[in-house]
Structure formats: C-alpha cells, structure tokens
Amino acid sequence: MSPGTRIIEVRQNVLKQNDLVARGLRQRFQDAGVFVVSMVSSPGSGKTTLLEKTLTLLQPEYRVAALVGDLATENDAVRLARSQAPVKQITTGTLCHLEAAMVQNALEGWNLDELDFLFIENVGNLVCPSSYDLGEDMRLVLMSVTEGEDKPLKYPTIFNSADVAVLTKMDLAAAAEFDREAAIRSIESVRPGMTILSVSAKSGAGMDEYFELFRARRAASRPAVAAQTSAVRLRG
Amino acid sequence: MHELSIAMNIVEMAEEESQRRGGLHITAVHLRLGLLAGVVKDALLSSYEVACEDTSLKGSQLVVEEVPGVVYCPACDARRPVRSSEWFCCSECGAIASEIVQGKELEVVSLEVEE
Numbered sequence: 386m387s388p389g390t391r392i393i394e395v396r397q398n399v400l401k402q403n404d405l406v407a408r409g410l411r412q413r414f415q416d417a418g419v420f421v422v423s424m425v426s427s428p429g430s431g432k433t434t435l436l437e438k439t440l441t442l443l444q445p446e447y448r449v450a451a452l453v454g455d456l457a458t459e460n461d462a463v464r465l466a467r468s469q470a471p472v473k474q475i476t477t478g479t480l481c482h483l484e485a486a487m488v489q490n491a492l493e494g495w496n497l498d499e500l501d502f503l504f505i506e507n508v509g510n511l512v513c514p515s516s517y518d519l520g521e522d523m524r525l526v527l528m529s530v531t532e533g534e535d536k537p538l539k540y541p542t543i544f545n546s547a548d549v550a551v552l553t554k555m556d557l558a559a560a561a562e563f564d565r566e567a568a569i570r571s572i573e574s575v576r577p578g579m580t581i582l583s584v585s586a587k588s589g590a591g592m593d594e595y596f597e598l599f600r601a602r603r604a605a606s607r608p609a610v611a612a613q614t615s616a617v618r619l620r621g
Numbered sequence: 622m623h624e625l626s627i628a629m630n631i632v633e634m635a636e637e638e639s640q641r642r643g644g645l646h647i648t649a650v651h652l653r654l655g656l657l658a659g660v661v662k663d664a665l666l667s668s669y670e671v672a673c674e675d676t677s678l679k680g681s682q683l684v685v686e687e688v689p690g691v692v693y694c695p696a697c698d699a700r701r702p703v704r705s706s707e708w709f710c711c712s713e714c715g716a717i718a719s720e721i722v723q724g725k726e727l728e729v730v731s732l733e734v735e736e
Contacts (some may be wrong), residue, residue: 396731397728
C-alpha cells in the first residue's frame with residue numbers, strides 16, 4: 386500500500402448481481418413447477434440438433450419451450466420452431482455467454498405455469514458460460530465425438546460446472562475413431578462421478594436413456610407437479 | 622473472453638462503493654481470484670484498464686490475489702489441494718473428491734483510496 390492511502394473493506398462477489406437474478410429465477414421456476422435444463426458446448430457440437438429432437442420427442446408428453454442464445458442470427462430459433470414448441474432467440478451481440486438477466490428478459494410475457502420443461506441453449510463456447518448461473522436445475526455439457534477425447538482436460542471449468550455430460554453424434558464415432566473410454570476418463574478426471582450419456586440425435590441411439598434422465602430429475606426436484614403430470618397422462 | 626464484462630462489473634462495484642461513501646479517489650482494487658473461477662488473470666488485467674477508461678477509476682490498479690483450488694476428500698476426511706484444474710481427485714489417495722471447498726472465488730476484497 387502506498388503512503389497516503391487507506392484500505393476500505395468491501396468483500397463482494399463480482400458476480401453478485403448475476404447470482405441474485407439467477408436465484409430469483411430459480412425460485413420462479415420452482416414455484417411454477419417448470420424444470421429448467423441448460424446446454425453448453427463448443428460451437429458445432431450438435432446442441433441445436435439435439436434440442437430440436439428433444440423438443441419434438443418430449444412434446445407429446447410434456448409442455449416444452451426453449452430459449453436459444455447466439456451472438457448473431459435467428460437461424461437456430463427458426464430451426465427449433467419446426468418442433469412447434471415456443472422458442473425465443475436471445476441475440477447476445479458480441480457477448481460470448483448468456484447471463485441470468487438475459488434469461489429473465491427473454492421470459493417476459495411467458496407464463497411459466499404452462500410449462501413442464503424449459504431448455505436454455507447457451508452460446509457455443511466452452512469457457513465463459515461456466516461463470517454464470519442462469520437459475521437452471523440441470524446443466525448439460527455436450528461434447529461431440531469429432532472433438533477429441535481430451536477436450537474436458539482443456540476446458541475443465543465448464544465440465545466442472547455442469548451436472549451431466551452428453552457425448553453427441555455417436556453415429557459418427559467409428560468414422561471419427563472416437564475412443565469412448567478415453568473420453569470418459571477425461572471427463573471423470575475433471576468431474577469425478579459425473580453422469581455421462583452417449584446419444585445420436587440422428588439415429589436415436591441413447592435417446593431413451595437421455596429422456597429418462599429428464600423425467601427422473603424432474604420428478605425428484607418437482608415431486609408434486611411431476612405426479613400431477615403423470616396422473617394427467619394416465620387419464621389422457 | 623468474458624473478462625471484459627467481469628472487469629466492467631468490478632469497476633461498477635468500486636464506483637458504487639465510492640458513491641455510497643460520498644466520493645473516493647480509488648487508487649487500487651484488490652481482488653481474490655480462484656483457480657477454478659474460469660477467469661484468466663492476464664486477460665482480466667488488460668480488460669480492467671479498458672474498463673476504467675472514462676470512469677473515476679482511470680489510472681487505478683487491479684491487484685489480484687490468486688487463490689488455489691481445494692477439494693474435500695471423503696476418504697481421507699480432509700481438505701486437499703488441487704494439483705491442477707485437470708485433476709479433481711484427492712492429491713493424497715486419489716479418491717473422488719466430493720466437493721470444491723475453495724477456488725471459485727471472484728471477489729472484490731477491498732479498495733485502496735487516497736486519504
């Protein structure tokens with residue numbers, strides 16, 4: 386410390402504002418009974434394709450919707466709208482990640498009570514989204530078989546911030562000479578005990594297990610509403 | 622590259638604190654930065670300079686204290702340092718570490734102000 390100066394204690398989390406908004410969102414989601422899943426990955430690992438399949442296949446059973454973040458263009462929202470689910474694009478401009486306030490703004494005018502699942506597709510980026518809580522219940526990190534098995538070691542923070550890892554494009558595994566065991570070892574070393582799924586949105590392989598995970602996690606975190614939904618399903 | 626938004630948050634927080642106390646001349650901001658916070662120190666330092674432009678913090682310094690990662694090992698029932706962010710297991714016994722107890726800090730600790 387230089388002479389003539391004094392120290393003022395502050396002790397404040399830099400992301401306090403984001404965390405406060407995220408906490409508010411989490412409470413709103415909980416109250417409305419909507420289970421929120423966010424997806425992070427590098428660009429081109431298949432988030433939008435997987436999400437399109439997810440929305441389409443969950444829809445007969447559940448009321449689903451999606452928010453999708455991108456730096457520019459509304460192409461992804463247009464693609465996802467084919468699923469007939471409500472979809473809104475969040476265009477971040479030059480910002481490389483979504484923040485809780487953007488999610489909050491995007492949800493304006495939406496009645497969350499009418500939803501069972503809300504998906505949030507983050508901007509394709511394996512670095513920055515890790516620092517920002519969006520109020521989600523579950524964060525998926527996607528990694529495609531063409532990316533190299535050591536990707537988790539290169540981006541440990543994002544894998545560590547996620548709840549579930551999803552290996553995508555499994556239909557290309559043989560062509561890419563993908564070593565699944567090596568990929569799993571990499572993931573486990575940065576996030577021991579993480580749930581890891583392997584899927585192909587194209588062939589449908591592994592998708593049943595993937596959907597089962599959503600059902601199970603939703604039922605565990607929203608027991609009252611999940612029971613209601615299944616009762617409606619049985620009656621219907 | 623979200624260091625610029627982080628740097629802008631830091632500057633905003635410092636300015637708010639200054640206004641709350643009736644206006645201070647801040648010469649330095651002290652920050653604790655965890656190994657696992659997902660923020661690159663060098664990028665943050667250069668972003669900080671940019672973020673300070675046209676604010677009352679122009680010319681101030683960002684002093685970063687790096688905080689190592691620590692996990693809790695249930696097998697040893699002890700806190701263990703993380704050797705690198707690529708290896709989250711216990712550094713002693715290799716067991717799966719259940720919890721990160723330190724290393725995610727991204728916190729403004731204090732401001733240095735002129736008397």
